[in-house]
Amino acid sequence: MTIRQPILKTREIKVSSRENYYICLLVEPTLPFFHMETIQLNTTQNVSLEFPVASVADRILAYALDLIIMGVYALAIVLTFVVWLQMDADIMLFLFFLPLPFYHFLFELLFQGQSPGKKMMKIKVFKADGSQLTPGSCFVRWIFRLFDVTATSGALATIFIIVNGKGQRLGDIAAGTTILKTSRKHTFQQTLWTEVEENYEPFYPEAEVLSDQDVQLIQEVIYTTTSNDRPDTYMKLLTNTREAIEKKTNTMAKQTDIEYLQTMVKDYNACHRG
Known part of the structure; x- marks a missing residue:
């Protein structure tokens, strides 16, 4: 990890998974809950660019948005197939609630590291070595989510993200991933x-x-x-x-x-x- 003088103003640079980037972390002197490290990217042309890791607050808000979306989906299923159409509750609930446990895995796999909540917060999952996100990495993050997010209501994940210093919860460490901010201000x-x-x-x-x-x-x-x-x-x-x-x-x-x-x-x- 390369440490430079503190950078107070950082720009957010969109990351393309089609490019081969190599990542190292730079420490930024800000509150870890709202601001994480600045990342330096070395492109295939060996030119370094910097952008921030998603903060704990960004990730919590993205998770909350995903929960709202899942809640609305579940409510719509109940109202449509159980209350309105009066279908067999057990069968319909099984068929339509089955995707919910796989929500994060499927979205991150199919949409290059972004669930709807992450997309709205302009953050995404990215391999820590700069390579393209793989199905295996998505699966490992999803499995570990049961332990560091679901089982502890996110407390364990928050602790790891702050203490780890690289924007990684336990699942990210195991999968070799981190979450980056992808928004950028165009001029x-x-x-x-x-x-x-x-x-x-x-x-x-x-x-x-x-x-x-x-x-x-x-x-x-x-x-x-x-x-x-x-x-x-x-x-x-x-x-x-x-x-x-x-x-x-x-x-x-x-x-x-x-x-x-x-x-x-x-x-x-x-x-x-x-």
């Missing part, structure tokens, strides 16, 4: 497309080989660097990004790191304008 500077003058000619025509994901990554790095109170902290981030883009495009920067990256974004848009 004009963060969008993929940048306005380009009609007669603008690309300074680096090689920018055409970049992918949308590459450009989004560059935008994230530029935003993180320029919007932070301590931009010097992110000079290495800029350098790593510049080197990765130089290698992919087979170019050599003729500007400062940030000017080079900004030009690459502009040239990419110029190459792909309609």
Whole structure:
């Protein structure tokens, strides 16, 4: 685990399970119930980005929302098939209540780590090593839920999340997972497309080989660097990004790191304008 100087302002960066990320945790000096550590991601281009682990409060609220959804579902079944249609209660209750115990397992398995409650709270289950969530991991989390959530009304899970320091309950530790915040605040500077003058000619025509994901990554790095109170902290981030883009495009920067990256974004848009 790499520990840096405290970062008071962190940005939330959406995680794509299609990318191979490697995760380490950074300690953030905030109350653990409402704020967890900041995570640093190293992308396939060896560029680090940071975002927060879901707090205990986020997870409790997501769980409460899921309970409400399950309660509404159960009530609807009773009213529809027992009270209104007056069907055999035992058979109908068995058939329609059967999915409830598997609620979290099925949703996390089928919707890439998100139950409806987690989706509303903009958090999701993610493998701690950055790989894609597997059915086995979902199953292990579901089995351990009986012990650290259901049997103790969530008390054991809360204790583990706070004490563990990595946003992991007992089930997460066993499954090798953690829960991350996936919401993000978009600004004009963060969008993929940048306005380009009609007669603008690309300074680096090689920018055409970049992918949308590459450009989004560059935008994230530029935003993180320029919007932070301590931009010097992110000079290495800029350098790593510049080197990765130089290698992919087979170019050599003729500007400062940030000017080079900004030009690459502009040239990419110029190459792909309609």
